[in-house]
Amino acid sequence: MKNGYESKFIEAITKDVLGVLNFMPMNVAKHPVGINSRVQDILDLLQAQTNDSVRMIGIFGMGGAEKSTLAKAIYNHLIMSCHGFEGSCFVANIRQEVSNKGHNGLVGLQEMLLRKTLKRKSFEIDNIDEGISLIKTRLQ
Incomplete structure (x- = not known):
């Protein structure tokens, strides 16, 4: 104390x-x-x-x-x-998000996963591969 x-x-x-x-x-x-x-x-x-x-x-x-x-x-x-x-994150409607927004939908889902799990206000990912790497390193 x-x-x-x-x-x-x-x-x-x-x-x-x-x-x-x-x-x-x-x-x-x-x-x-x-x-x-x-x-x-x-x-x-x-x-x-x-x-x-x-x-x-x-x-x-x-x-x-x-x-x-x-x-x-x-x-x-x-x-x-x-x-x-x-931290935790429930990712719903993946197929719908990706089919509606294509590449940007998947990147948006990656950003949401990192934002909610790591409890940050924003997370900027430029492409899917960068998102995969960030998720691997930050959520080990």
Whole structure:
């Protein structure tokens, strides 16, 4: 507590509390049928390996199969249960953004991912390759 350690401790607590309070969960239907068991199945898959490696899942299926709803429910669960994340970002409608804006749509999504995850007001990326490199280095 001497030499400013108390203020650093209070600052760390404040940062953690604000991170939890500022989380806005994704909108998911109030009573989606069968979603809890599907969320749990995917969470079990994500926890299957205990090393600190990056894990990725893909959700695919026909249109209207509630893929986005499932992804939002998993995102909400992970963010609410694992307060260790310094930042998070849910990227939705990727196909639509890229098809509407082409190259600029993908660059815009890369900028949004970095901006929200790193909690910065702006991020400027000139091209897709630069965005890939920035994401790799900044989000290791």
